[in-house]
Every structure is written in C-alpha cells, then in structure tokens.
Amino acid sequence: MEHGRIATIRERLRAEADPERAKSAQAYMKSSMPSLGVRVPVVRRMVLITAKELPFGCPAELRDDVRQLWREATWREERYAAIDLTSLKSVANDLEMLPLYEEIIRTGAWWDYVDGVSDRICALLQHHRSTLTPLMRKWASDPDFWVRRAAITSQLKAKSATDKELLSIVLDANLADKEFFIRKAIGWTLREYAKTDPQWVRDYVETRRARLSQLSLREAIKHLG
Numbered sequence: 001m002e003h004g005r006i007a008t009i010r011e012r013l014r015a016e017a018d019p020e021r022a023k024s025a026q027a028y029m030k031s032s033m034p035s036l037g038v039r040v041p042v043v044r045r046m047v048l049i050t051a052k053e054l055p056f057g058c059p060a061e062l063r064d065d066v067r068q069l070w071r072e073a074t075w076r077e078e079r080y081a082a083i084d085l086t087s088l089k090s091v092a093n094d095l096e097m098l099p100l101y102e103e104i105i106r107t108g109a110w111w112d113y114v115d116g117v118s119d120r121i122c123a124l125l126q127h128h129r130s131t132l133t134p135l136m137r138k139w140a141s142d143p144d145f146w147v148r149r150a151a152i153t154s155q156l157k158a159k160s161a162t163d164k165e166l167l168s169i170v171l172d173a174n175l176a177d178k179e180f181f182i183r184k185a186i187g188w189t190l191r192e193y194a195k196t197d198p199q200w201v202r203d204y205v206e207t208r209r210a211r212l213s214q215l216s217l218r219e220a221i222k223h224l225g
Contacts, residue, residue, distance in 0.1 A: 005054045005065055012046045013038055013077050026076075029112065035076045043077050047084040059091050063100055070104060079108065083116040092120075093127040098135075105150050111181055114146050118153040125154055126161055133166055140170035145179045152185040159196045167193065168204070175211040186212070187219020194224055 013036055022037030029035070056062040062085060069082035083104065091097050101117045101124075108114060125132040132154075139151035151170045155162045171189070174182050194201040205212065205220055212220070 005050055005056075006069055008050050008054065009047060009069070009081050010078065012050065013043065013075065013081065016042055016046070029076065029110070031076055031110070033073070033076045033079075038077045040080060043080045044084045044087075047081045048087075051085065051088060056088070056090065059094055059096065062086075062088060062091055063097065066100060067103075070100075070107075079104075079113065080116070083113065086117065086120055092123055095124060095128050095131060098124060098132075102147075105146050106144060109144075109146050111149075114150055115153065118150060119157050121150060121154045122157050125163075126158065129163070133163065136166060137169055140173040145177065145182055148174055148177070149181055149185045152182070152189055156189055156192055162193060162196065164197075164200060171204075172208075175208060175213075175216075178213075180215070183213045183215045184219065187216040190216070190220035191222050194220070198224055 016036070016038045018037035020037065021039075022035040025035040025037055056065070066082045066085045069078055069085070073079045073082070086097060086100070097120065101120055104117050105114050121132070125136065136151045136154050139147045139154075142148055142151070148170075152174060154170070155167055167189070171186055174186060177183065190201050190204065201220060202224060205217065209217065
C-alpha cells in the first residue's frame with residue numbers, strides 16, 4: 001500500500017494533465033516514458049504543497065518516498081516530482097542522499113534528470129568536501145557519460161566557493177570527449193564560472209584552446225567579450 005503523499009502527488013499530477021502539451025513535451029525530451037504535459041513549475045509547486053500538508057517524520061521517510069516515486073514512475077512528471085522532493089531543507093546537506101542522486105543520474109540517463117540534481121550535489125560538495133571531492137574526481141572518468149556530466153556540473157552554482165583545482169580536473173578529464181552533452185556541460189560550466197572569475201576562465205580557455213571543442217569554447221566565452 002503506497003503512502004498518502006505519493007498517492008496525493010500522483011492524483012494532483014493527473015488532475016493537471018494536458019494531453020496536447022504532453023505530445024510536444026514527449027517529442028522535445030525524446031522520451032520513451034510518456035508525459036502528462038504538466039509544466040515543471042506546476043509539478044514543483046504541487047510537490048511542495050503536498051509535503052507541507054503531509055510532512056515527513058524524518059529524512060529516511062523522505063528518501064523512501066523519493067525512491068518509490070522514482071522507481072515506480074509511469075509518467076515523466078512523477079520522476080520530476082521525486083527530484084523536487086529532494087529540495088526540502090531537511091535533506092539539503094544530508095550525505096545519505098548521495099546514493100539516491102547517483103541512482104537518479106545512472107537510471108535516468110537524460111539531461112533533465114541529471115541537471116535536476118546538480119545543485120543538490122553542489123550543496124553536498126560544499127558541506128562534505130572530504131567525501132565529495134575525491135568522488136567527483138572519480139565520477140569525472142566514469143564510463144557513464146551522464147555521471148561525468150554530473151561531475152562537470154557539480155560546482156555550477158558554487159560561485160566564489162568553487163574549488164578551482166577540482167574544476168580543472170573534472171574538465172580536463174573530459175576535453176577529448178566527443179559526446180554533445182559533455183561538450184555542452186563543459187561550456188556551460190565555464191560560462192557560469194566566468195560570471196564569478198572571468199580571468200580564471202580566460203586563462204583556462206587560452207591554455208587549452210587547442211583541446212576545447214568549438215561548442216565548449218563558444219559557450220565558455222559567450223559573455224567574456
């Protein structure tokens with residue numbers, strides 16, 4: 001028997017279904033899992049409302065619900081809802097969430113899921129550097145390119161707290177990769193960090209210009225002039 005929260009989230013998602021939008025959403029995401037056509041902000045809002053109405057007793061309970069929603073999902077929005085539950089403050093810096101994020105990355109294997117947990121991993125990295133720093137180095141060379149993408153974007157929102165040595169390591173490990181989603185992630189990460197330390201990004205680009213793909217380079221220097 002499923003928890004009341006999960007049943008409520010599923011019912012609310014189905015109530016907001018938009019069949020016409022679902023067709024275009026599924027085509028855009030190139031998804032084999034069908035879509036209900038519910039907009040991402042609407043999914044997030046109904047998840048937060050449900051969590052407020054039916055609060056979790058402990059982080060383990062939240063993890064159980066996230067795991068169940070993710071694994072049993074028949075609609076793409078149910079997986080978005082599972083990710084949205086991980087945004088709750090009670091688990092913001094909880095290292096025990098890490099295996100769940102890794103499961104989402106490996107089994108989701110698409111950019112919206114992987115990027116959906118990137119800021120969660122970033123938060124864990126800031127609070128558990130001794131654990132996450134070596135793990136991100138390992139992820140940067142993982143056979144699964146989605147895991148590598150997660151390593152590359154793990155400091156996307158770190159701004160001045162960015163570990164530049166780690167950033168160099170995870171980027172350097174992937175410069176030769178021809179995968180579009182890796183090249184895009186490299187450029188995106190450099191472009192974002194350029195808002196905080198443009199000179200570091202200029203130096204990085206100049207010393208690796210011959211190794212950077214045109215896509216990564218174009219994204220990296222977009223706002224550098």
